[in-house]
Amino acid sequence: AQSVSQHNHHVILSEAASLELGCNYSYGGTVNLFWYVQYPGQHLQLLLKYFSGDPLVKGIKGFEAEFIKSKFSFNLRKPSVQWSDTAEYFCAVKEGSQGNLIFGKGTKLSVKP
């Protein structure tokens, strides 16, 4: 069965540090890839998505992610984090034309001011 792995459970950074959150999936066919963010007390929001084309995807708030098909990876990056980036980040995968998202367990990011 398809699975999504997020390598870090909790990441703690200081403001202005660079961020990279890992995401790997197990399905070998066509996939759509997503990063969602859940700020404290708020609902899941779409950060960015990859369907096809340029494997480097830019999202909101300065986030970007790179799809590396050979590594089954879709890592999230931000060059300089802010305190307001404190949140939980979820990687999700959708196989082909299937309607359901398969989520990783999430990575909690804490940014120290």
Added chain:
Amino acid sequence: DAGVTQSPTHLIKTRGQQVTLRCSPKSGHDTVSWYQQALGQGPQFIFQYYEEEERQRGNFPDRFSGHQFPNYSSELNVNALLLGDSALYLCASTYPGQASGTQYFGPGTRLLVL
């Protein structure tokens, strides 16, 4: 433009009871998916409704059932509640003709089973 709305926000039930959760999709969306998010976990897919029919189902028992109405709103019903059903239940909607497209999530209903 209203986003996805869910009701109630919180709910407390006891084992063996039944519960109904409600979802209104984002304006203009016609497909609704339901997810269960246990504490410390990512959301897990329960099922998806499109054109008032269950289009796809995840690995959940028959105690979990749903319905979609002509106005695209949806209900999730859980019978014979177990302690393990305590979780945040999320509804997500998708734009017409893109049942496999981007999903937009509501705030969720937090269910506690005692």
